[in-house]
Amino acid sequence: MATRIMLAALLLLSGLSLPVSPVLASSTTYYVDPAGDDAGSGTTPATAWRTLGKINGTTFGPGDRILFKSGGVWTGQLWPKGSGAAGNPVVIDRYGSGAAPVIAGDRSTDASLSAAVKLENQSYWTVQNLKITFPAAGNDNWKRSGVYVHASQNGTYGGIHLLNLEVADVKSISCWECTDGNGQTVGAFNNAAIYVMTEEDPNNFHQSPSPVTNARFDDLLIQNNTIRDSTGIGILMMNRFGPITANPEANFHYSTNVRVAGNTIRNIGRDAIVIGGADAPLIERNSAYDLGHISRNGVSDQRLIAGMFAFVSRNPLFQYNEVARIADMGPGQDGEAWDNDWGNTGTVTYQYNYSHDNAGGIILQQENTRSDWLVFRYNVSVNDGAGTDLGARFLIDKPGVQAYNNTIYTTGRIQAYCQLGDPSVVCGSALKQNVYFWNNLFVGSQGNFDSGYSYDYNLFHGFSGPADAHKLNANPQFQAPFPGMDGMDAASGFKLVAGSPALASGTPVSYNGGQDYWGNPVSATAQPNRGAYNGAAVAGVVSSAVNDSGLSYTGSSWAVSSNRQVGDYMDDVHYATQNGDSVSYAFTGDGIDLIGEMNVDQGLVDVYIDNVWVQTIDTYAAARQAQQHVFVKRGLSPGTHTLKAVKKSGTYMTVDAVAVPKYVNDTDATMAAGYIGAWGYSNARGIGDYGDDVHYASQNGDSFDYAFYGSGIELLSERSGDQGLADVYVDGVFVQRIDAYTSGPRQAMQSVFSQSGLAIGYHRLKVVKASGTYMIVDGTIVH
Template sequence: MKTSKTIRVGLLVLLALSVGLFVAASGKVNRLSAAENRIFYIANNGNDNNDVMSVDHPWRSLAKVMATKFQPGDQILFDANGIWNGQLILDGTKNGEGSASEPIVIGSYHQGDVRKKAIINGMGTTANQSPYHHRNLSNINLMTGAVELWNANHWTISNIEVTNFSNDGNRQAMRIGILVASDINVPYPSGTDAASIQQKLAIFKASHRTGINIRNNNVHHVDGAYQSDPVPDQTGKMVPSGKNSGGIIIVGNTDVTAENNVITDVSNEGLRNDANASVLPGGWDQYSFRASAHTAFRNNYIRNSAGDGIVISSSENGTAEYNTVEAANNMPESKNESGASKNFAGLWFMGGEYNLAQYNEVFGIPNHYLDGAAFDFDGFASKGVYQYNYSHDNSGGFTLFMGDHQTDNVFRYNLSVNDVSDLPSPALNHLIFVVSGKNDGIAGFPLFHNNTFIVGKAVKNLMVSNNGQTGIRFVNNLVYAPAGNTPKFVVNQAGNKRPLFAEGNLDHNLFYPQALLDQSHTDAVDVSDNLFVDPQLGDVTAKPSGLINHNTGSMSVESLGSFIPIAGSPVANAGRSVAELTPAAIQAKFPITQDFSGKPINFERPTIGAFEATKPTIPVQKGELKTVIDQALAVKEKAKYLKASSDNKAAFDQILAKAQSLLTNQIADQLTVNNMVSALRRALEALDGKDDVPGTPSKPDPEKMMKSETLVKKKQHSEADQSKAFPKTGEMMMNSLPIIGLVALIVCGFGVIGWRKYVANK
């Protein structure tokens, strides 16, 4: 009896194991422990009382999300078919924080087409709707977003659609699509002395947040206040809004990455960080302080921003790359009393160090004033680089810069095509606008080297200066006006004086026509080795657009081929050493090895402009090939060929025909020619001049050998494909586990029945 009981227990254990094996192999059981990552689903038909985290039991409201504390790795997913009207406001101190390896993620589910996203519609938020409208910092208390994330580390906002439009035309609010901010809860001391500034710095640094990612979102139709618009503060007093409204705004001491976002029809800004000067201890004059250590804006598309497109402000090690900015500074309402727009540009830096902009396209800026250009080194920005950027059809020109405490800024290997609108005022008509708030001398003028400027018909001035700048650094640049117009090189804002650059370098450039370089400099400026001839480019009337592929985050630089100097161009190897030009700090941080098209740079004697010239075609030597062909033709009249085996003659004729074709091929390279010479010689040697003797091995047939090699390769590929079609042993075992488990279960069942019959018979 004891034995039978033991056997029954054993069978039950075996049965349990079989069932477990079957379940484990057939599918994963979704049991969620507290330590595992959680997914919270939110849908318009959900219920906030649901306590099961599943797609079939979603929550319903933004309020439920805002009342929940999350943990690292959690996902907050909104139904892509849903719309939520109102604000989503989260704070890391209340709603939890992620970690570097497990951020908290906001996103969508039921996306289907990856473009479909859940919609959060702020419906024209106002500051008094936000629980954060009693901030200690000036103006930041007036910012109001459809989505707000405060004081948080390691959060990701992704795959949602955000809008914040009032529908009543009332812009008296600093409306934002997505706002990310780090707050300063300790009031700053009121003093402006050195000790007070240090106290402010300590408070500010303590507010640092990191690990914020904003990606794959669609932000559109945000009607926030323009820079000049008044907005009411908490007392009802109307105050200037500044540049605090827009699509995606990051404020405070926050490290952030914004990538793959589409931002359209927003005011005032498209995408920027540190939009409010009051977060800086001491304001903008505290230019030596960097508000955030890392800001990265990548692969974003911005169109129709009323003000600036992209701004990286008060950042160290910031990066803006593979972005498209189209029609920034475009809203008619953004114009000031005189009919010109306020100071907006396409993509620019302010108040930071070691910031890099590369592979961006900025075009179609319709309005203008002193700004309105594609790019800008603004006040207190130093040691930054613009490289491999494409600017075209911007009414305010290619760039401006403000020489307030600037050093070692560099524009290199950029392309400007047809920038500047036809405006009568010299203050508004400039390819480059030079603003010198403080006379920093030569150090305040960025180094322009190896840029290409295709000057349009509308340009009247290459540069406009406000007379404070005396130094210039302009080397290895290609300035070409294909229409033959000759704008002045530099004038003052009034247009009635031509200031003289009194120091620096204006050498190794190409100006065509020659009159582009007029007498706007003293003899102290180096103007040596400039060229005044046609640069011999391609079709420069072509204006390719839309070069950034936002699916891959890449730029189609091959579309710019018409701006590459052709072989034999006078600009080839006519430039000054790039290594000699580059400041040491820039070379250490941003070393350069290639031109705009990706070709290696000739460092000692580079091509003038943004593109290395096309290398001259190396002549292909075909004399030896012709000699061997002549020998082959001659041997066809001799017994060596006439009495050769039919197979050898056929192989010989084939190779000879290929050699004759190659002789007239204009694009054949030297290696191909050399290989054909060798092949034809082998075919000549294979001709034995007599019929094959039975049993005697024939000479190698080159054509057959090639076919044989092809067949071997096909066989190898076929075998490789077959091996892919069959799983490996381990994979077969894993795939067979459900069947094995089922068979074991059936066997055990029959075993139990048989055992019971056996016991009954006993």
């Protein structure tokens, strides 16, 4: 990846000089309307200007505001001139209601355009609340950016704030190195959806007759933007650096006070966030999903993609970010969530981040980084590299790594090793010094940990792990691990339940940052938990499932089949070949599910409840379907009952499990941590609540989040005139909007939402208040 940064730097072109434009009075608001008139004053909606040309030909000053009419579309490039002042910027915004105004880049009328919105050698501008596009057909490899902020002359350019923008359908270059329509070699680091570029070349590596020797940004804020469906990098901060063998810091001027926060990046062709040439940049609370997938057909040389990283930066900090589903680039082509890249100095820190399902693994420590330390702590990784040979990998090509109190969970293998960019060069012992792994939880199917690194107080489950004087080989007992779920709070299932061997069994780290992934304090002297969670033990989840091994079988033909790997619950089943053989289960509740298999060799089964025939079910199907709810019964009188199923026909009757609904009160320990917002509690209402109590929320946006283990869930609430709408999610996916309002009498203990037929396992219910005076939670029923 270091080579890619160097080559990208060599391909950058110089900026353009500024045209002369008229200067207007400061602190004036100007309106722009597709139906306006450039001959007007522009200072009222009735006298609004019409074109981008009018804006671009005007020099604005401190306090001016340029407002585009909502719902309007402007094609071309927006490049207003002038600068604001500290505390009094020029603001570009919208006015009126409706869809965000659109600035649509278009090369058809001006082939020189490389950005839809541009600022060059300007300071104190706030650009917000616009939609910005730059589409194109085919793979023409022209440079296109949604927003381009450019420093082409010496100076410090301050106060550039890009806020609440939607940047979509930007046809940036996604190839690593290719040829544009002019026959010039270009690459992905020449443009981006949001592209910040300085031309500083203090050592004149590019041999310019008048090199830019001191150009930088200060107070650069890129916040709460949405970037989607674009082919290149999401957010890129770039510079004209020298060769990789030289000291990139020599005479170099870092940009300062750089913050990239709260952005959502989805479905783009390359890296999500790349920050170059910054001093202590802060990259936090960003989310990036599905990188490297878009427009791969017909794009050659689309490789070397990572999630979020810095290069030639000093002391960068990445925290509370999420990266998910980077595409498989192929062998040796990166694909990891995080990266300590070329030319970084000081300490590079990744903390409190969540990554999952990235084909290239977890993190790369580039061989040409110059950092003293890579600190990787209190991060959660779920199924990174699963299904690939890379696995959940730490690729460490340079000394100086402290990886502690991370939770790594995968169905595949976990690796920590060195492999240089030239695979024919063997990593010697010098490259493996000062690499430490402490207090981590590693859960996977196999491991590959280089013996040259130092390990202590780690827990390994699913494989033995490397030599570690204080290691544990045990199940860490997570509350409810949820592979594949988006959202930072999806990691909550990786908290530890009572009895976990990881609780208070780690070694203290005196410089540990003071808190864990969830904000729990971490002592510098007391023994911490192992892994990313340092709080007290949490309640386990309610389970409704009973495996086939816990049932009673009658008849001579029953046998067990394990490790079929077709999706059976607990990967095993019981099966009978003799008609008349039966299975029974005594349970307490008001319903039950029988879970089996449907296939061409299955047949009819008679089902009885309390020795009374209920129905004959048919388990025949044209193709195998494992873990099917072949019989579901609800509405029994609460109490003790017996289920019996008798084989009637077919080659086999297969029994996988049963699931018995379990009622859980709103005050149960498994529900207590799920109330998010200003929830109240009311009991002894005497109207028929389950347990005679409820929790209630009065603020829209407050939510209830509940983890359970089973095959279905019901939410108990009430219906009344003060109830309203709520949005329901299962396993992070929106299911429906429910309406608990009724104009009639109050109805307590109502099942207002029900989801059944889930695969037996860990699931998650989330309900968000949308309207009404109250949203009430009375309990749940886990199936």
